[in-house]
Amino acid sequence: MVNASSTGHAFDAGTRLRCETCGSEIQIIKACGCNPSDQVLQCCGKDMTAENAAQAADGMP
Numbered sequence: 001m002v003n004a005s006s007t008g009h010a011f012d013a014g015t016r017l018r019c020e021t022c023g024s025e026i027q028i029i030k031a032c033g034c035n036p037s038d039q040v041l042q043c044c045g046k047d048m049t050a051e052n053a054a055q056a057a058d059g060m061p
């Protein structure tokens with residue numbers, strides 16, 4: 001009820017999350033299967049931003 005920062009969103013496997021503050025990136029290996037899903041991944045005190053999994057090869061040599 002008081003979880004104001006929650007996005008109430010479950011991330012799909014393969015989704016990359018980035019911290020806009022420090023640039024850290026993580027990737028979802030296995031999606032949350034809870035119901036209701038309420039997965040919040042934070043870095044530097046803020047919710048991490050989901051990136052499109054289609055650009056997984058970006059930045060690779």
Ligand SMILES: [Zn+2]
Nearest residue numbers: 019022043044
């Ligand atoms: Zn961070």
